[in-house]
Amino acid sequence: MEGKKVEQYYSPPPKLGKWEGFRIFLWNSETGQFLGRTGASWAKILLFYVLFYAVLCGFFAAMLAVFYQTLDPKQPKWQLNSSLIGTNPGLGFRPMPPESNVESTLIWYKASDEGNFLHWTKELDAFLEEYQKGGTSANGAEQRVHCDYDKPAPPGKVCDVDMTDWGHCTKEHKYGYNKSAPCIFLKLNKIFGWKPNYYNDTKNLPEGMPTDLQDHIKKEENAQRHRLNTVWVSCAGENPADVENMGAIQYIPRRGFPGYYFPFTNTPGYLSPLVAVFFERPKHGVLINIECKAWAHNIIHDRFERRGSVHFELMVD
Ligand SMILES: *[C@@H]1O[C@H](CO)[C@@H](O)[C@H](O)[C@H]1NC(C)=O
Numbered sequence: 001m002e003g004k005k006v007e008q009y010y011s012p013p014p015k016l017g018k019w020e021g022f023r024i025f026l027w028n029s030e031t032g033q034f035l036g037r038t039g040a041s042w043a044k045i046l047l048f049y050v051l052f053y054a055v056l057c058g059f060f061a062a063m064l065a066v067f068y069q070t071l072d073p074k075q076p077k078w079q080l081n082s083s084l085i086g087t088n089p090g091l092g093f094r095p096m097p098p099e100s101n102v103e104s105t106l107i108w109y110k111a112s113d114e115g116n117f118l119h120w121t122k123e124l125d126a127f128l129e130e131y132q133k134g135g136t137s138a139n140g141a142e143q144r145v146h147c148d149y150d151k152p153a154p155p156g157k158v159c160d161v162d163m164t165d166w167g168h169c170t171k172e173h174k175y176g177y178n179k180s181a182p183c184i185f186l187k188l189n190k191i192f193g194w195k196p197n198y199y200n201d202t203k204n205l206p207e208g209m210p211t212d213l214q215d216h217i218k219k220e221e222n223a224q225r226h227r228l229n230t231v232w233v234s235c236a237g238e239n240p241a242d243v244e245n246m247g248a249i250q251y252i253p254r255r256g257f258p259g260y261y262f263p264f265t266n267t268p269g270y271l272s273p274l275v276a277v278f279f280e281r282p283k284h285g286v287l288i289n290i291e292c293k294a295w296a297h298n299i300i301h302d303r304f305e306r307r308g309s310v311h312f313e314l315m316v317d
């Protein structure tokens with residue numbers, strides 16, 4: 001019965017042309033609807049969304065505030081062995097190959113061609129910018145003091161890295177790149193609060209340590225005992241041929257990262273210590289595989305995880 005009644009009142013919508021239908025959808029003068037809604041309906045829906053987003057923003061801000069309560073801007077929340085980066089620092093080298101080739105670890109240049117090695121010297125200029133004297137207060141340069149093994153930095157200060165007497169490995173000498181005797185800089189990655197556990201006992205050096213490094217450590221012991229508190233560095237060709245092609249190297253200013261630069265605690269102006277590896281006479285025109293390692297009891301070498309050691313190739317044409 002009811003169904004029939006409804007049918008009686010039902011009339012199909014008037015047939016309209018496409019354009020006419022759209023015009024009525026835009027503004028229906030009969031019902032006062034604009035885009036299918038009346039003014040009051042639009043106002044309600046607008047009010048709803050304003051309130052909805054206001055509450056959403058408020059909720060987000062409140063949660064963010066709660067989250068920030070748990071953080072300290074000066075130090076990481078998870079440190080050392082409770083953090084994901086852990087306690088085993090990686091070793092890095094500079095200059096880095098061009099960005100277009102992120103996977104590459106090849107340093108390849110023509111010493112005779114100025115434009116060719118410019119990439120590498122520019123890259124080093126940029127990397128060493130903050131190490132230059134006369135930095136601005138913005139990067140905390142005035143916090144840097146001269147340190148020595150028996151003279152660590154006072155609280156709130158950091159140790160300077162003085163590159164003035166680094167011989168060929170300075171900007172003035174183009175880091176040796178125009179003489180086909182390049183310098184490659186090594187840097188230990190910063191880990192907040194990490195303290196090295198030095199190989200400072202010559203009777204307790206690991207078997208895998210290269211003998212030239214062992215000899216060096218023994219020599220240092222005879223010279224000045226406290227200099228043993230150093231994270232030692234060794235670089236070597238990976239295969240016998242590489243060893244031969246690499247030739248002699250020098251570590252500038254010394255063969256390791258002095259202990260007074262550790263731990264890194266995010267003090268403004270902190271500079272990572274650097275070791276410049278100066279290749280005196282690498283053989284021309286061959287690819288030389290080189291591996292450098294940092295040595296401390298608490299640095300474990302893992303080539304695949306890139307911890308404690310670094311691999312790169314050098315090719316001088
Ligand atoms: C983390 O280091 C602390 C001391 O530095 C040590 O007591 C603790 O056992 C270490 N935890 C793990 C999981 O190694």
Ligand SMILES: *[C@@H]1O[C@H](CO)[C@@H](O)[C@H](O)[C@H]1NC(C)=O
Pocket residue numbers: 172173174178179
């Ligand atoms: C390399 O550059 C330095 C500094 O510009 C210059 O003193 C030196 O003579 C150059 N060496 C060669 C071989 O061009």
Ligand SMILES: *[C@@H]1O[C@H](CO)[C@@H](O)[C@H](O)[C@H]1NC(C)=O
Pocket residue numbers: 196197198199200226229
């Ligand atoms: C050797 O290094 C450890 C830390 O790794 C340090 O506690 C100790 O004092 C150092 N020994 C000397 C003689 O400096």
